[in-house]
Amino acid sequence: MASTRRLAAILAADVAGYSRLMGAAEEGTHQRLRAHFAELVDPKIEEHHGRTVKNTGDGLLAEFPSVVDAVRCAVEIQREMIDREPDVREEQRIKFRIGINLGDVIVQDDDIFGDGVNIAARIEGLAAPGRVCVSGTVRDHIGDRLPYALEDLGDQTVKNIARPLRVYRVCENRVGDATVAAKSPLALPDKPSIAVLPFQNMSGDPEQEYFADGIVEEIITALSRLRWFFVIARNSSFTYKGRAVDAKQAGRELGVRYLLEGSVRKAGNRLRITAQLVEAESGNHLWAERYDRDLTDIFMVQDEITERVVAAIEPELYASEEVRARRKPPESLDAWECVIRALSAIGQGTREANTEAERLCRRAILIAPGYAQAHSLLAWALVRRAFYSGGELRALATEISAEAQAALAIDDRDPWAHLVQGNLFNRLRRFDDAARALRRALELNPNFALAHAQLAAPLANQGMYQEATDSARHALRLSRNDRSVRGQAAIALMIVEFAAERYAECAALARTMIENIPEHIAGHLFLTAALAMRGDQRAIAEARDTLLRLWPNFSLAWMKENLPFTGEMRERISDALRKVGMPEEP
Numbered sequence: 001m002a003s004t005r006r007l008a009a010i011l012a013a014d015v016a017g018y019s020r021l022m023g024a025a026e027e028g029t030h031q032r033l034r035a036h037f038a039e040l041v042d043p044k045i046e047e048h049h050g051r052t053v054k055n056t057g058d059g060l061l062a063e064f065p066s067v068v069d070a071v072r073c074a075v076e077i078q079r080e081m082i083d084r085e086p087d088v089r090e091e092q093r094i095k096f097r098i099g100i101n102l103g104d105v106i107v108q109d110d111d112i113f114g115d116g117v118n119i120a121a122r123i124e125g126l127a128a129p130g131r132v133c134v135s136g137t138v139r140d141h142i143g144d145r146l147p148y149a150l151e152d153l154g155d156q157t158v159k160n161i162a163r164p165l166r167v168y169r170v171c172e173n174r175v176g177d178a179t180v181a182a183k184s185p186l187a188l189p190d191k192p193s194i195a196v197l198p199f200q201n202m203s204g205d206p207e208q209e210y211f212a213d214g215i216v217e218e219i220i221t222a223l224s225r226l227r228w229f230f231v232i233a234r235n236s237s238f239t240y241k242g243r244a245v246d247a248k249q250a251g252r253e254l255g256v257r258y259l260l261e262g263s264v265r266k267a268g269n270r271l272r273i274t275a276q277l278v279e280a281e282s283g284n285h286l287w288a289e290r291y292d293r294d295l296t297d298i299f300m301v302q303d304e305i306t307e308r309v310v311a312a313i314e315p316e317l318y319a320s321e322e323v324r325a326r327r328k329p330p331e332s333l334d335a336w337e338c339v340i341r342a343l344s345a346i347g348q349g350t351r352e353a354n355t356e357a358e359r360l361c362r363r364a365i366l367i368a369p370g371y372a373q374a375h376s377l378l379a380w381a382l383v384r385r386a387f388y389s390g391g392e393l394r395a396l397a398t399e400i401s402a403e404a405q406a407a408l409a410i411d412d413r414d415p416w417a418h419l420v421q422g423n424l425f426n427r428l429r430r431f432d433d434a435a436r437a438l439r440r441a442l443e444l445n446p447n448f449a450l451a452h453a454q455l456a457a458p459l460a461n462q463g464m465y466q467e468a469t470d471s472a473r474h475a476l477r478l479s480r481n482d483r484s485v486r487g488q489a490a491i492a493l494m495i496v497e498f499a500a501e502r503y504a505e506c507a508a509l510a511r512t513m514i515e516n517i518p519e520h521i522a523g524h525l526f527l528t529a530a531l532a533m534r535g536d537q538r539a540i541a542e543a544r545d546t547l548l549r550l551w552p553n554f555s556l557a558w559m560k561e562n563l564p565f566t567g568e569m570r571e572r573i574s575d576a577l578r579k580v581g582m583p584e585e586p
Helices: 018-024 026-047 067-081 115-126 136-142 206-224 234-240 247-254 298-326 335-347 351-367 372-389 393-410 415-427 431-444 449-461 465-478 483-499 503-516 521-534 537-550 556-562 567-579
Strands: 004-015 051-055 059-064 096-108 111-113 132-135 148-156 165-172 193-196 258-267 270-279 285-294
Touching: 004 018, 004 026, 004 067, 004 115, 018 026, 026 051, 026 059, 026 067, 051 111, 059 067, 059 115, 067 096, 067 132, 067 136, 067 165, 096 115, 096 136, 115 132, 115 165, 132 136, 136 165, 148 247, 193 206, 193 234, 193 247, 206 234, 206 258, 206 298, 234 247, 247 258, 270 298, 285 298, 298 465, 335 351, 335 372, 335 483, 351 372, 372 393, 372 415, 393 415, 393 556, 415 431, 415 449, 431 449, 449 465, 449 483, 465 483, 483 503, 483 521, 483 567, 503 521, 521 537, 521 567, 556 567
Parallel strands: 096 132, 193 258
Antiparallel strands: 004 059, 004 096, 051 059, 096 111, 132 165, 148 165, 258 270, 270 285
16 A cells, blocks of 8 residues: 655653553553553544554554644543542552654554654653653644643753754643643752652551651751752642652752652561652762661651661762763863862872862862852861871961861851861860860761761770771761771771770771772871781781881871870880881981
């Protein structure tokens, strides 16, 4: 049969999550889908003068002579689908995604082909479950002839279509409808912005709804303590409760770059919580995690999950922002972008990267002298410089203190400024002051893993070994992948093991730290001292020679002046190093 061409409105539809639904209940899902087609979809297509071209297992392709009829048909199908499965749990409901395009099609043997059909299928793939998306061509043709708002989703690049597609989302302007009319996108703040959307209750137990909402509220509160983040308030986030959320639309409506989504499922006395961090503009998942817990103490579980989620997503947001900043040439960076790149550089754990972080912070201060975080992070970079160089901290102490004080004068709730003060006090052997400053940093941000790691050091230096161990291990639980956290926690744990005369364990920690941060003096010092106490002469000589090669000015007098050890601990370390021939004076 010869082929012909004609202009048509093409409707493509499929079932969201069809494979998952079939895997859970194959026969029931198939029967319900057939019923939806027979009782709703096919009659609606016929009612609006369309023709079902073919069924595709979990979907269909239809054509209409009128684009207005096609859009009206799609909206009515989605509207009526909401009420068709009232007794089916939300996660098991059948939800269609529908895409509509207007274009030239090739007709042969009652089938249709061509670019116009392919575009409709790609647009359908961009629609959220229960929603309708249309092409720019459809939008131009329907104009204001339908009582629906069309939200501009921008240009979309899709598979096997050479040019970007302008796509619009159909929104109904009806009282009580769960959609939101198109709005002008809000301007993004000049720092990471995030909204925590209501977690889905997947258990079918209404009691778990309160638990899920409680977790979201706790996460919002915890994120709000991070001074560098812009966090949408609960009342705005919870307008999305019970709705199928499209990340791009929610990002535009709330004016945020990132979304945190999740779900809660209870089975017996076990609870499964999932969380995903999404970049709203692209829809890309930046991080996802699943937590399985026994429901022995619901509030304890709630607190733990909040802590884990916030601690995990904070570095992910920083990393994402740093990638964004790297796309810009250095001369065009603003103060925040300088700071976020400095954070990334410090996290690399090398002397060269730390020097770059210091340069970036100084540039940020030139751009914005009143930027507290730029001052506090510069102070931290100066602290790190003393560690990496093996130089005298006292020579830098005045500038470090001045930058920390400048940050606190601008914003006394900046946890990084208190972190710097705590580190400086610890190095100056003012252990009570150090612990006090670090506890203040943790009051301001309870999930600040680096502050937990830092707090372990003055505790260990005061002989509070169990509390120091707990603090270091808590830091590692919060952020095990952060090199700075691993390094600072290791210092405290090495002190604890050396004090307890567990020299093999101390040496093992030292070797791990050297692998993690090769230039840091603490790992080499404790490895040499622990080996000296064990008497392994060959290993001692190698460790001692490495320490002196990296820090030629190292001596027992230098250690006494610059490192925070006191009392019996300092004497035991000094005796160990003296045994292996470390010089008394520079």
